[in-house]
Amino acid sequence: MHPPRTILVSVIVLVALAGGLAALEYGRLTTGFYSQVALSEGRGVRDRLSILLSAPLSAQSLTAKLLSQAGPDGPAPDSAEMLLLSALADEQTISSAAILDGKGVFAMASRTGNGLILYIRPGQSGGGKLESLGPDMQPAASPAITRAQIEEHGLMLAQVVKNRSGNWPAWTESHAVPGQPDPSLSAVVPAGPGGDDSRLLAFSFGVASLRSALSQDVPEGARVLVFTHDGHVLDAGGREEQAQTAGRSAPLFLPYAQSGDAVLSGAMAAWLRDGRPASEAFSFQADAKTWWASLTPLAEGEDKTSVGLALSQESLLGLMFEGRRAPLIIGSGLALALALLLVLALQSRRRAKSSGAPFFETEREIRELLDKGEGERLEFKSTLRFNLAAGKPGKEIELASLKTLTAFMNTDGGVLAVGVDDQGRTVGLEADGFENDDHALRHFSSLFAQHIGVEFLPYATFALREVDGRKILLVECRKSKEPVILKGGKDEEFYVRAGPSSRRLSLSEFMRRVVK
Numbered sequence: 001m002h003p004p005r006t007i008l009v010s011v012i013v014l015v016a017l018a019g020g021l022a023a024l025e026y027g028r029l030t031t032g033f034y035s036q037v038a039l040s041e042g043r044g045v046r047d048r049l050s051i052l053l054s055a056p057l058s059a060q061s062l063t064a065k066l067l068s069q070a071g072p073d074g075p076a077p078d079s080a081e082m083l084l085l086s087a088l089a090d091e092q093t094i095s096s097a098a099i100l101d102g103k104g105v106f107a108m109a110s111r112t113g114n115g116l117i118l119y120i121r122p123g124q125s126g127g128g129k130l131e132s133l134g135p136d137m138q139p140a141a142s143p144a145i146t147r148a149q150i151e152e153h154g155l156m157l158a159q160v161v162k163n164r165s166g167n168w169p170a171w172t173e174s175h176a177v178p179g180q181p182d183p184s185l186s187a188v189v190p191a192g193p194g195g196d197d198s199r200l201l202a203f204s205f206g207v208a209s210l211r212s213a214l215s216q217d218v219p220e221g222a223r224v225l226v227f228t229h230d231g232h233v234l235d236a237g238g239r240e241e242q243a244q245t246a247g248r249s250a251p252l253f254l255p256y257a258q259s260g261d262a263v264l265s266g267a268m269a270a271w272l273r274d275g276r277p278a279s280e281a282f283s284f285q286a287d288a289k290t291w292w293a294s295l296t297p298l299a300e301g302e303d304k305t306s307v308g309l310a311l312s313q314e315s316l317l318g319l320m321f322e323g324r325r326a327p328l329i330i331g332s333g334l335a336l337a338l339a340l341l342l343v344l345a346l347q348s349r350r351r352a353k354s355s356g357a358p359f360f361e362t363e364r365e366i367r368e369l370l371d372k373g374e375g376e377r378l379e380f381k382s383t384l385r386f387n388l389a390a391g392k393p394g395k396e397i398e399l400a401s402l403k404t405l406t407a408f409m410n411t412d413g414g415v416l417a418v419g420v421d422d423q424g425r426t427v428g429l430e431a432d433g434f435e436n437d438d439h440a441l442r443h444f445s446s447l448f449a450q451h452i453g454v455e456f457l458p459y460a461t462f463a464l465r466e467v468d469g470r471k472i473l474l475v476e477c478r479k480s481k482e483p484v485i486l487k488g489g490k491d492e493e494f495y496v497r498a499g500p501s502s503r504r505l506s507l508s509e510f511m512r513r514v515v516k
Contacts, residue, residue, distance in 0.1 A: 034292045034316045038281040042294030042308035043445075045214055045224060047454045049298070049307055052213050053187075054450050056091040056203060057169065060189055063087055064201045067099065067191035074199060075099070077120045077127070080107035085137075087203070088116065095184055096177045096204035098154065099191065105154035110179035110204075117143045117179040119150050145178040153178055157202050161188050173228055173304050174207055174253045182208045183253060185298070185305065207234065207253070214307065221315040223263050225295055225308045229276060231256055233264045262286040267293050267310050278306065278438055292316060296442065360474055366467050370417060370424040374500045377414035379404045384418045384444065384473060386431045393432075399488050402451050407495035407502035408477040409459050409484040414497065419472035428470030437464050437471065444473060451487050456480060483514055 063083055067075060075083070084097045088109055096110040108119040115134045122128030130147060134140040156175060164170035169187035177184045184204040192198035207226075211234055214224045226234035232253040256268035266286035271293070274282050281294040295308030360366050374380055381401050387394035401418060408414035419429045434440040444462060448454075462475040486493045494510045495502045505513065 034283070034313060035281040037316055038292035038309070038311055039294045041219065041222065041311065042225075042281070043296060044454075045218070045309050046296040046298075046307055047449050048216075049210070049214060050446060050449050051454070052093065052210070053205070056093050056205070057187060059087055059091050059094075060169070060187065060201060060203045063097075064189045064191035064195075067199060067201060068193055068195055070193075072193055072198075074101055074106060077107065077123075081109075081118065081120060084109040085116070085118070093205060093209065094203050095180055095206040095209075096186075096202075098157065098202045098204075100154050100157060100200040100202065102198060104151050104158075106199075108150055108153075108178075110177060112179055113181075115140055117145060119147070143179065149178045157186060157188055157200065160186075161197060161200060171298060171304055173230075174232070177204050180204070180206065182206055185210070218309060219311060219315060221312055223267075223310040225264070225267055225293060225306075225310055227256075227268055227271065227295060227306050227308075228253060229304055229306070231268065231272065233259050233261075233268055263291060263310055267291065271295060276306070278442070289313065360463075360465060360476075363465075363467055366465055366472075366474070369415065370420060370426070370467075373424055374422070376497050376499055377408070377412065379414065379416050379500070379502075380420040380422060380424060381416065381418045382421050382427055383431050384429065384440070386433065388431060398447055399451065399486070402447060402488075403486055403493070403495050403502050405448075405460065405475060405477050406452060406484045406486045406493075407497045409456065409480040410495060411479065411497040413476075413478045416475040416477070417472055418475070419470065426467045426470045426472055429464075429473065430470070440464060440471075440473065444475075452484060453487075456484055459484075483510070 066083060067080075070076075070079070074080075080099050084099065084107055087097045088094055088111060096108065098108040099106045104121070105119065106121050108117075110117045112132065115132060116137075117132055118129060120127075120129045130143060130145075130150075132140040132143045153176075157172065160172045161170050169189045172186040172188070174183040174185060177186075184206050186202050186204040188200050188202045190197040190199070191201040211224065211226065214226070218224060224234075233256045234253055256265045259265050263286045266284045270282050270284035271277070277294075278296055281292050283290060283292050285291070290313040291310050292313065293308060293310035295306040298305040298307055360369065369378070370380075372378055381397075381404070382388060383397055384401060385393045385398050387397050401416060404414075404416050408416070419427055421427050429440060432440070434443065441462070441464065445457075448457065448460065459478045459480050460475055462473065464471050465474055466472075483494060486495060494505050496505060496513075497503070
């Protein structure tokens with residue numbers, strides 16, 4: 001017996017409505033998915049750069065401390081020479097190192113194709129040196145640079161420090177370094193007595209080598225983006241290769257309109273149009289395709305160079321169904337729509353969980369959490385980086401929060417609330433002096449990546465929340481499947497929770513815990 005025609009019509013209408021709603025939801029979820037993946041992959045490029053630079057920047061910090069102990073008269077020429085040559089020998093990513101004082105460049109060492117160029121400024125009684133050194137560190141042919149070029153380099157570095165905004169190190173734009181065939185980016189830190197900026201230490205990094213490192217392990221078809229805030233892009237390689245073939249050099253950074261690369265110029269145009277976003281993805285059109293991209297500043301607090309990634313919508317769609325053979329051939333309309341919705345919802349949920357989706361959304365939820373008081377799975381910190389007792393930022397304050405997070409992940413998880421005093425009262429993050437919310441979150445992400453490791457980010461969810469009119473940072477950690485080590489400098493430490501505190505385990509205790 002055939003069903004009545006009205007029932008058939010109703011079924012068809014319901015299926016059509018369901019299909020239409022599914023299509024709308026599909027579009028919304030895919031857009032969200034594209035944005036999340038572009039943001040995640042772009043931050044991944046930034047994290048790889050942080051890891052690449054962490055060792056040389058740590059060496060720079062240590063060298064600056066040694067220089068600060070030289071007193072107001074500065075280091076002896078032989079001491080400066082030894083420090084600079086040691087830095088280049090120990091850290092192959094450094095292309096050049098220089099010591100500056102109020103008179104300009106005091107000493108400088110720079111790599112060449114098969115050796116080094118060493119410069120020591122002449123003293124009042126003459127002396128000094130400007131020479132090339134071969135691979136055996138013995139004097140070689142006369143250097144193809146002049147003292148005037150070196151002093152011009154020093155003036156540029158000093159001007160960067162004078163105009164800097166944000167934390168140390170101060171980063172330069174892409175610039176030429178005497179003795180270097182390709183442009184570099186330089187990081188400058190204070191190295192004067194007491195850590196003041198009467199004396200400076202600059203480490204330079206070749207842009208070409210940084211680009212090569214950033215291009216590793218990116219998804220197929222993705223494009224690494226290195227942009228300056230004045231509208232220049234890191235050349236994708238075409239012009240550079242053409243110039244090398246013609247026997248001449250070419251700038252790696254070009255005005256985006258001259259790049260000759262539709263993806264780079266399209267990304268830059270969209271990025272500038274949207275106000276140089278640093279915490280959200282954006283889309284643009286290039287090569288008859290839709291692309292999604294995101295960028296993050298090269299260094300926290302600086303506003304000169306940003307790095308990220310661009311992915312075509314086609315490659316993003318491939319990532320969405322990676323490892324699956326999605327039934328995209330027309331079948332049952334309603335079943336297909338529901339299947340797509342289910343897949344996308346699961347993907348979106350998984351992505352959200354690993355990338356720090358919103359949690360503790362209401363002030364009431366947060367107040368209930370804080371009212372529980374500190375315990376095995378909850379700890380309060382008044383600040384993230386500012387030492388209230390000393391009246392200045394302190395690395396020990398940052399490490400104290402990270403110690404708690406590793407202890408949570410090594411035990412049963414827990415929540416860290418930063419901007420809350422020991423009594424559970426919200427004091428906010430004002431003392432830390434962050435420029436905005438994005439600055440605070442990027443600072444925390446950078447600390448986490450440097451001292452805990454980006455591989456453990458999936459175990460942490462974090463966000464800024466407002467309570468009693470003050471911003472606090474909430475970090476919820478899940479128990480890690482692997483031991484989480486805190487890298488605090490020279491030492492590596494392992495912590496677990498013991499009641500309301502974090503306890504450091506000895507090596508024997510750690511081994512017993514891991515082996516059991």
